[in-house]
Amino acid sequence: MKAIQIIQPGKPPELREVEKPTPRPGQVLLKVTAAGACHSDDFVLNLPEEGFPYPLPMTLGHEGAGVVAEVGTGVTGISEGTSVAVYGAWGCGVCHFCARGLENYCSRAGELGITPPGLGNPGAMAEYLLVDDARHLVPLGDLDPVAAVPLTDAGLTPYHAIKPSLPKLVGGTTAVVIGAGGLGHVGIQLLRHLTPSRVIALDVSDDKLAFAREVGAHEVVLSDADAVANVRKITGNDGATAVFDFVGLQPTLDIAMGVVGTMGDVVIVGIGDMVATAKVGFFTQPYEVSVRAPYWGARDELIEVLDLARDGVLEVAVERFSLDDGVEAYRRLAANDLRGRAVVVPD
Numbered sequence: 009m010k011a012i013q014i015i016q017p018g019k020p021p022e023l024r025e026v027e028k029p030t031p032r033p034g035q036v037l038l039k040v041t042a043a044g045a046c047h048s049d050d051f052v053l054n055l056p057e058e059g060f061p062y063p064l065p066m067t068l069g070h071e072g073a074g075v076v077a078e079v080g081t082g083v084t085g086i087s088e089g090t091s092v093a094v095y096g097a098w099g100c101g102v103c104h105f106c107a108r109g110l111e112n113y114c115s116r117a118g119e120l121g122i123t124p125p126g127l128g129n130p131g132a133m134a135e136y137l138l139v140d141d142a143r144h145l146v147p148l149g150d151l152d153p154v155a156a157v158p159l160t161d162a163g164l165t166p167y168h169a170i171k172p173s174l175p176k177l178v179g180g181t182t183a184v185v186i187g188a189g190g191l192g193h194v195g196i197q198l199l200r201h202l203t204p205s206r207v208i209a210l211d212v213s214d215d216k217l218a219f220a221r222e223v224g225a226h227e228v229v230l231s232d233a234d235a236v237a238n239v240r241k242i243t244g245n246d247g248a249t250a251v252f253d254f255v256g257l258q259p260t261l262d263i264a265m266g267v268v269g270t271m272g273d274v275v276i277v278g279i280g281d282m283v284a285t286a287k288v289g290f291f292t293q294p295y296e297v298s299v300r301a302p303y304w305g306a307r308d309e310l311i312e313v314l315d316l317a318r319d320g321v322l323e324v325a326v327e328r329f330s331l332d333d334g335v336e337a338y339r340r341l342a343a344n345d346l347r348g349r350a351v352v353v354p355d
């Protein structure tokens with residue numbers, strides 16, 4: 009079968025012919041219907057060769073959807089032909105975090121060598137995807153897999169990031185979204201639907217800012233050296249009640265810390281590089297600011313996000329590519345030349 013693989017860090021991925029997998033006991037084989045390209049893939053592609061964390065070559069794609077093609081012995085509760093989305097943050101299923109659905113924070117994944125598809129295990133950028141356990145599948149029902157597949161990360165991650173801030177985002181407050189890309193454009197929609205807050209979006213070009221407005225931002229501000237002052241012109245002395253940084257570079261973290269107000273949240277979702285930090289100290293930021301850096305989301309939250317899409321309140325902007333053109337999707341992603349999410353659809 010065809011698969012898009014990372015062969016060597018620092019080089020573009022390649023379309024290659026690999027063996028079609030067979031499900032072992034407990035596993036489920038999906039015929040892939042859609043796979044989303046995430047900026048984290050680009051981050052991984054550019055990691056240094058020395059100490060590269062995953063076995064190579066590795067098939068990319070941690071956002072996956074498919075139709076159940078074959079089930080391994082012992083698999084119950086899911087049958088062939090069912091259209092599903094894949095919960096990708098695989099954990100052990102047994103530890104305290106996993107028992108709460110927070111497999112993204114599985115405390116035993118490291119020692120057991122459990123990794124997500126596309127981030128250690130073979131990913132969804134292929135004709136078939138092997139899923140370790142049926143509990144990692146959520147039936148899609150009538151949802152279009154191409155429109156729904158980004159919700160497994162570009163929807164789930166902002167949802168999990170925003171949820172703890174919801175009690176603070178009451179009437180008259182401001183939420184700031186930095187980076188209106190794959191995650192950010194869903195984040196804006198979630199904030200508009202789940203809160204009465206005014207939403208200010210920041211990005212680096214007029215096109216991206218126009219896109220942010222289209223998906224629901226009330227105000228947009230260019231992410232430049234004047235960004236803190238320009239956001240504060242809108243928020244006044246109160247500052248922002250929650251700032252979601254979907255970029256994670258030093259300049260954006262500085263903006264986040266510069267615009268957050270008293271008792272506000274700074275949520276670092278972007279993994280722009282490995283060195284950017286938000287400094288916290290008694291005299292550094294307004295009183296009672298909380299800073300968190302969440303990773304992906306919980307199993308139950310994926311069900312919630314898919315239900316929001318079913319209710320028609322989330323519309324993912326998708327640019328569609330064939331598997332043969334998947335490498336081009338990654339080029340466009342790296343060039344910051346996408347509107348929403350790039351989704352690869354095998355023939």
Ligand code: NAD
Nearest residue numbers: 046047048187188189190191211231277278279280303304
């Ligand atoms: P994307 O490429 O689709 O979007 C990034 C957006 O940020 C683009 O619109 C770009 O124009 C904008 N941007 C770039 N530099 C900026 C700046 N200085 N100021 C403001 N905007 C800027 O990326 P994505 O797939 O949405 O991922 C966003 C980030 O989140 C990436 O760093 C990715 O690795 C990370 N991520 C983290 C998690 C997690 O669990 N924490 C999950 C998925 C992705």
Ligand code: ZN
Nearest residue numbers: 046047048161
């Ligand atoms: Zn991702």
Ligand code: ZN
Nearest residue numbers: 100103106114
């Ligand atoms: Zn676990």
